[in-house]
Amino acid sequence: MQNADNNYENDERQNLPSSDHFLSGSNFVTLNVGLFPWASSEHLSEYCRVIEHHWYNILNNRYVRLNWLTEDEWDGGYHKIPQDYFDVYVYDALYINDYASREWLCKLDRTEITYAHEINPNVLSLIECEYEKYYGIPIYGCFYLLFYRSTDKELASMKTFEDLMRVASTRDFIMRKPGGAIKTLSYLAMVGSSYETMHITEDDLDQNTIHGLSEFYRYSKAFLDKTDRYSFKQSSFYLGFTEDINTMLLVDEMDLEQIEFMLIPFSEHNYQAQCWLDCIGIHPQTKLRHTYDHSLQLANLMTCSNVMNECMKGQYYLITTNRITLAHLSSQNSIYAKLQALIESQLFRPLILPPVINSTLSIRERRRQAIELFIAQYIKQTQSVVRPTQLSS
CATH class of the missing domain: 3.40.190 (D-Maltodextrin-Binding Protein; domain 2)
Structure with missing residues (x-):
């Protein structure tokens, strides 16, 4: 996504939830998570809040902390590259071939994508690397x-x-x-x-x-x-x-x-x-660190309609690849209704x-x-x- 306002404060993104989320004396696992900083600061803040609520309170992952990477560490791929300590990161599919050739992306089987049925099938097919295998999960589309x-x-x-x-x-x-x-x-x-x-x-x-x-x-x-x-x-x-x-x-x-x-x-x-796609990727190093299962759970959570419906309530005008959320937004906002009609009338290919x-x-x-x-x-x-x-x- 070639996107706009990038004022998200680094200290906001690094703040961990309060200790109330965790059980004392536990052996914590930390997931290092890179979001896409080119969305508005308000959207990123809301997105983190919603994810943390579902992760800690609904899924009860009290032993697995989410550490939001700073913009100095990850910027979507424009001037930074994925590091070995990354677990989950949102990247511009512009770089999917490069990242795959450098083994920075796990191949996900379709059966691992819990909410594949919610994602626009035309969009999901754009990042298919083998039959029903994908270099991540699409989360946003971007159109010029x-x-x-x-x-x-x-x-x-x-x-x-x-x-x-x-x-x-x-x-x-x-x-x-x-x-x-x-x-x-x-x-x-x-x-x-x-x-x-x-x-x-x-x-x-x-x-x-x-x-x-x-x-x-x-x-x-x-x-x-x-x-x-x-x-x-x-x-x-x-x-x-x-x-x-x-x-x-x-x-x-x-x-x-x-x-x-x-x-x-x-x-x-x-x-x-042509379109830009933002995807959620999982770093192959997670399999060596034994954080792959948690990373996959988080990637699925980040793209499901329950989360997307909640975190896109504001007028951010991002185009989600989750067709349930896009339909939900279209029923409430004339801009989204026009965008949905435009998108559904076209076949796209990714840049x-x-x-x-x-x-x-x-x-x-x-x-x-x-x-x-x-x-x-x-x-x-x-x-x-x-x-x-x-x-x-």
Whole structure:
């Protein structure tokens, strides 16, 4: 998930429950748990509270402490890597191939996923590594969308990237700052990419498409970073993620009633829309530490509808992969109802990077290398184009 407000205080995340939870004189087991810090601080705080309540009071795990890892230890995978002392951690499926190749993820049999029936089956299949075996349990989906008002008929009628370019050249609009993953997704959608071809070089990249995207980005009135706050009223439309609402993007109640979403019309190709997935993984070292069973119990708890229904009561606008919870939210909130309709009308494929080549590089360098490889890897089957002799910078 490429997500927004990251103000969760480290001391909040490390606080253990009071001693009332535990039996005195016990030999405690500690599970080191990494959450995804790019959600809002309010959601993370509520999520921890709900998990701890179920873990200690309902499941009666008084001998097994939950230690929430700090952001310095785990950030979802963007600049940190899973450490051997991790038990359970939420990671961006962007890195699933890399993590699997480095043996940082346990394969879960479908029979071990207690609430598999609650998870959107299309989403669960996206991380299937072998028949009915998975590198974790999906918890959130994330989609790059165009936000617009229902009264804007011109935007509602857009079908192609050319339509979007025409509108963008005459409107004030804002967008989330396009990092490497967003640029990659946009590029792949425009060229109608395939997941099947390997060993592609930079020479195969479509420079016309890259040039068109560069021109589009120049039209944007503002790029929002995670610390920015910008009113939707000052913009004709917005490109970003649903969880940006009420964090980077300020949307009042009137606009919330009128807001509509569309998958960004970047392509005339018949392709499956891409998504980000956040998954709960279990580190293989848990089997050596004999914490695997507790880790599996916790991973299942973190994704079940009883927990998700309770911890997503606030207007966080995260898209859960638990279809029972999503239906519950949709019955109470018009934004979720629109998102559910959009999601159920589409087939998605996850944005996943290939394994990186050089393991001695820094995290940032490996991420950049993997994104570049990802772009190059999936272009071979697209139609060749006449390349311009010279492009503006």
